[in-house]
Amino acid sequence: MSRTTYAHPPVVLALFQIKHLPEPSVHNRLPATAKSALAQFTPLHRVDVTHQVQGQFDLTGSSGHRVIAETAPLHRFYNRNRDLTISYGPDSLNVEASVYHGWQRFSAAIRSALDALSLPGGGLLIDGIDRVGLRYLDEVRVPEAGREPTWADWIAPDLLPPQSLDGFALVQQQSLALYSVNGGSDSLALRYGAVNGPSAFASTDHLTRAEVPPGPYFLLDTDAFWLARPGDSLVEPTAQALMDMADRLHSPAKALFERSITEKLRREVLDHD
Numbered sequence: 001m002s003r004t005t006y007a008h009p010p011v012v013l014a015l016f017q018i019k020h021l022p023e024p025s026v027h028n029r030l031p032a033t034a035k036s037a038l039a040q041f042t043p044l045h046r047v048d049v050t051h052q053v054q055g056q057f058d059l060t061g062s063s064g065h066r067v068i069a070e071t072a073p074l075h076r077f078y079n080r081n082r083d084l085t086i087s088y089g090p091d092s093l094n095v096e097a098s099v100y101h102g103w104q105r106f107s108a109a110i111r112s113a114l115d116a117l118s119l120p121g122g123g124l125l126i127d128g129i130d131r132v133g134l135r136y137l138d139e140v141r142v143p144e145a146g147r148e149p150t151w152a153d154w155i156a157p158d159l160l161p162p163q164s165l166d167g168f169a170l171v172q173q174q175s176l177a178l179y180s181v182n183g184g185s186d187s188l189a190l191r192y193g194a195v196n197g198p199s200a201f202a203s204t205d206h207l208t209r210a211e212v213p214p215g216p217y218f219l220l221d222t223d224a225f226w227l228a229r230p231g232d233s234l235v236e237p238t239a240q241a242l243m244d245m246a247d248r249l250h251s252p253a254k255a256l257f258e259r260s261i262t263e264k265l266r267r268e269v270l271d272h273d
Contacts, residue, residue, distance in 0.1 A: 005102035006270040010220075012201040012209060013137040016095040016110050016246060020237075021128030026088055027073045029125060030116065034077065034088070037116035041109045042077035042086050046206070050074050050089065082208045086113045093117070093126065098201065098209040103250055110246055114239040128234050132242065133225035134249040137200055138257065140218040142269055148216060151194060154265040155218050159192050171196050174219070181224070181252040188252050191221040192260070220260055224249040 035045060049071045078085040083099040086109065095110050117125045142149050151160050161173035174193030181188045196216045203209055226245060228234065235241075261270075 005104075006266070008270050008272065009100045009102075010138040010140050010270070011100035011136055012098065012139050012199060013135070014097045014100050014106055015133070015135040016106075017131070017133045017135070018093040018126070018129060018242065019131040019133075020091055020093070020126045021130070022091045023126050024090070026117070026125050027075070027090070030075055030088055034075070034116040038077045038086060038112055041112050042079050042084060044078050044080065046076050046078075048074045048076060076206050078206045082206060084109060085207045086116075088117075096207055098203075098207050103254070107243070107246060107250070111239070111243055114242055118239055122238055124237050124239065127236060129237050129242075130228050131225060132245050132249070133223060134246060134253055135221070135223045136253060136257065138220040138222070139195075139199060139201075139212075140220065140261070140265065140269075141212070141215075142265070148196075149194075149218075151218055154262055154269070156260050156262065159218075159260055161194055179252075179256075182248055186224060186226045186249060186252070188256060189223040189225075190256060190260075191219070191223075193219055195219050220257060222253045222256055224253040 031045070035043075050073075072090040075088040076085055077087075081099070084097045085094075087094040087096070093113060095106075095113050097106055097109070100106065114124065119125065140154060142154050144150065159175075172193065172195050174191060174195075177190045177192075179188040179190075180186075194216070195218070196214075198214045199212050199217075200219060200221070201209060203211075226249065
């Protein structure tokens with residue numbers, strides 16, 4: 001299995017996410033500590049406002065309802081190319097990249113995001129971790145302009161759609177596989193299939209990517225994640241423990257991607273000069 005950092009990786013979005021218990025002190029203390037910790041990767045800072053629904057009440061006894069919502073700040077730090085962003089919300093931390101330079105650099109950005117939350121005693125401003133996930137959206141595009149790609153040349157056979165019948169033009173095919181990995185401690189979901197249409201990634205104000213015209217590609221949407229199980233104690237998180245978890249999740253995600261493609265794709269597309 002190749003462990004190469006490819007010259008032209010098909011990643012359109014890499015996302016590392018931590019879901020945690022709501023923590024108001026993240027908003028109160030973050031701006032003073034994060035700017036210097038994140039300067040190497042994401043020197044720009046903006047604060048957006050999100051709305052959280054708190055409850056729904058029947059005011060008339062019949063059909064009248066009031067939805068009560070409160071605002072919550074969302075701190076975004078991003079680079080000048082707007083291809084890497086680190087976001088801190090009331091119950092989540094997201095590290096996202098729309099241009100992928102390999103795991104070593106992406107994991108270094110994750111480390112800086114965690115360092116910005118570090119306390120003097122070694123703990124973090126966040127606590128009560130519910131979910132940790134590492135997701136990759138890969139769009140495999142190949143040089144077969146003007147005709148439907150022969151995906152058997154580029155993608156592992158067991159991921160391919162059924163053979164088309166005469167007169168049948170494949171428009172879209174998607175499937176889902178869910179695996180238990182790392183000795184049962186984690187899960188790995190793979191959504192995959194042939195697509196003929198717009199990209200699965202849409203640019204935002206803080207995370208952008210060069211536009212690609214609609215057309216055929218093969219989607220590999222990999223999500224490796226850990227979930228807190230009922231009855232488990234919520235261990236106090238540390239930056240190193242979460243980095244170890246990120247590395248642990250990356251290993252099966254990388255292995256599954258490599259298993260899903262052919263040597264021809266590596267040679268003629270991903271590592272082509």
